[in-house]
Amino acid sequence: MNRLPQIFIQNIGQLVTVAGASQRPKTSREMDDIGIIRNGAVFIQDGIFRDVGTTKRLREKYHNKNLKIIDAAGKLALPGFVDSHTHTVFGGDRAEEFVQRIQGETYLEILKKGGGILKTVHDTRKIKFQKLVEVSRQHLDTMLFHGTTTAEIKTGYGLDINSELKILNVIHHLQKTHPMDLVATFLGAHVVPPEYQYDPDAYVELLCNMLPRVKTYATFCDTFCDEGAFGIKQSEKILKKAESLGFKLKIHTNEFKDIGGVSLAIRLRVLSADHLDNIKQRDIVKLKESDVLCVLLPGVPFFLMRDTYAPALRMIEHGLPVVLATDFNPGTCPCGSMQMIITLACLKMGMTPAQAICAATINGAHALGMANQVGSIETGKQADMIILDLVDYNQLPYYFGRNHVVMTIKHGKIVMENNQFMAVS
Numbered sequence: 099m100n101r102l103p104q105i106f107i108q109n110i111g112q113l114v115t116v117a118g119a120s121q122r123p124k125t126s127r128e129m130d131d132i133g134i135i136r137n138g139a140v141f142i143q144d145g146i147f148r149d150v151g152t153t154k155r156l157r158e159k160y161h162n163k164n165l166k167i168i169d170a171a172g173k174l175a176l177p178g179f180v181d182s183h184t185h186t187v188f189g190g191d192r193a194e195e196f197v198q199r200i201q202g203e204t205y206l207e208i209l210k211k212g213g214g215i216l217k218t219v220h221d222t223r224k225i226k227f228q229k230l231v232e233v234s235r236q237h238l239d240t241m242l243f244h245g246t247t248t249a250e251i252k253t254g255y256g257l258d259i260n261s262e263l264k265i266l267n268v269i270h271h272l273q274k275t276h277p278m279d280l281v282a283t284f285l286g287a288h289v290v291p292p293e294y295q296y297d298p299d300a301y302v303e304l305l306c307n308m309l310p311r312v313k314t315y316a317t318f319c320d321t322f323c324d325e326g327a328f329g330i331k332q333s334e335k336i337l338k339k340a341e342s343l344g345f346k347l348k349i350h351t352n353e354f355k356d357i358g359g360v361s362l363a364i365r366l367r368v369l370s371a372d373h374l375d376n377i378k379q380r381d382i383v384k385l386k387e388s389d390v391l392c393v394l395l396p397g398v399p400f401f402l403m404r405d406t407y408a409p410a411l412r413m414i415e416h417g418l419p420v421v422l423a424t425d426f427n428p429g430t431c432p433c434g435s436m437q438m439i440i441t442l443a444c445l446k447m448g449m450t451p452a453q454a455i456c457a458a459t460i461n462g463a464h465a466l467g468m469a470n471q472v473g474s475i476e477t478g479k480q481a482d483m484i485i486l487d488l489v490d491y492n493q494l495p496y497y498f499g500r501n502h503v504v505m506t507i508k509h510g511k512i513v514m515e516n517n518q519f520m521a522v523s
C-alpha cells in the first residue's frame with residue numbers, strides 16, 4: 099500500500115477540536131464548549147488523526163519518528179468546515195437580477211416572471227457536461243480555499259430526467275476528482291419547470307418515476323416545500339416514495355412562508371429541515387420532540403435584504419440541534435464561504451462564535467450523516483483541518499470579509515497552502 103506521509107503539526111496556539119459529539123449533535127450549552135487545547139498538536143497517519151493533544155505531550159511521544167513537521171507558529175486551527183446545504187452545480191449566474199432586486203423587485207416577483215430559479219434552469223439545461231464540470235469545480239475550489247472540506251450538493255436546476263442526470267454525473271465526476279468529500283442530493287422538486295406550469299401534479303408524478311433512476315447517484319432526496327414551490331401533499335408524496343427507495347430525506351421549508359412544512363418534516367422523520375426563517379414558536383416546541391436537525395442559512399435573508407432570520411438563539415435555548423450552512427446558489431446566496439456565514443450567524447442571529455463554529459463543523463457533519471468521519475479533530479477521525487492566520491477563534495467572525503485560511507488539510511493531505519493548490523501525490 100502506498101502510505102501517506104506522517105504529519106506532525108505543532109505549536110497550534112488554539113486548537114479548536116469540537117470533540118465529543120460524534121454520536122449526537124451538540125445542543126444547548128454544549129454548543130459553547132468547542133474543546134480548545136492551548137498550544138496543541140496533532141499527529142496524522144494514513145489520512146487519520148492518530149493523536150491529538152498538547153505540543154508538549156505529543157512532541158515527547160513522536161520526536162524521534164520520521165515525520166513531516168509543520169510549525170503552526172501559534173495560529174488557530176479548526177476542523178474543516180462541513181457545508182451541509184449547497185446548490186453548487188449550475189450554469190450562468192444572476193448578477194442582472196441582483197441589480198433588479200436592489201432597485202426594488204422582489205425575489206418571488208422575478209421568479210413569477212420566469213426569471214430566478216427558472217433562468218438558472220434554462221442556463222443549466224443548455225450548458226455542456228464538460229463546461230458544467232469546469233465551472234462547478236471552480237466554485238468548489240473557492241469553497242475549499244475558504245476552509246470547507248466536506249459539502250453537500252443538490253441537483254434542481256435541470257428538472258427533466260436528462261438534465262438532472264447530467265448534474266448528478268457532474269457531482270459524481272467531482273466526487274472522484276475533487277479533494278473535498280461531496281454528498282449528492284436529488285432536488286428535482288426545486289420548482290415546477292415551465293413545461294409543467296399548468297399541471298404541477300403531473301410533474302410530481304414524473305419526479306416519483308425519476309426517483310428509481312437517480313437512486314444510484316444520490317444519498318438524499320429533498321423538496322422545496324414553500325410558497326411558490328411545492329405544497330405539503332406534493333412534498334409528502336415525493337419524500338415518501340424516496341424513503342421507500344432508500345433515500346435519506348431533507349426538506350427546504352419556511353424560507354418564505356409557513357405552509358406546514360415543519361410538521362411534515364417531523365412526521366417523515368427527515369434528517370434535516372433547512373431554512374426555517376419563518377418558523378413559529380409552536381413548531382420550535384414540536385421540533386424538540388423530534389431528532390430533526392435545523393439547518394440555518396443566514397446568507398439567504400442577508401442577500402435577499404430581508405429581516406427574517408431563523409430564531410437561532412430560541413432554537414438553541416429549546417435544545418434544538420442547530421446547523422449552519424451556506425446554501426451556495428446563484429439566486430439567494432452566491433457566497434460559498436462558511437467564514438462569512440459564521441459572521442452573519444453572530445451579527446444577525448446573535449449566536450456566539452463558539453456556537454457558530456459548532457454549527458458549521460460537527461453539527462454540519464450530523465446533517466450529512468457523517469459525524470463518525472468528519473466535523474471534529476479527534477483521534478480516529480478523518481484528518482480534515484484548517485489553519486487560520488488568527489490567534490483566537492473570536493477573531494474569525496470579527497475580522498469579517500476576508501479569507502483567514504492559510505492551510506487546508508483534507509484526509510491527511512495538504513491541499514492548499516498560502517492560496518496555492520498543492521500537487522497531491
Ligand code: NIG
Pocket residue numbers: 185214215218322350353398425427428429430
Ligand atoms: O435554497 N429555496 C430554494 N432554492 C434556493 C434558491 C435557488 C435559486 O434562487 O436559484 C434556496 O434559497
Ligand code: FE
Pocket residue numbers: 183184185350425
Ligand atoms: Fe437551498
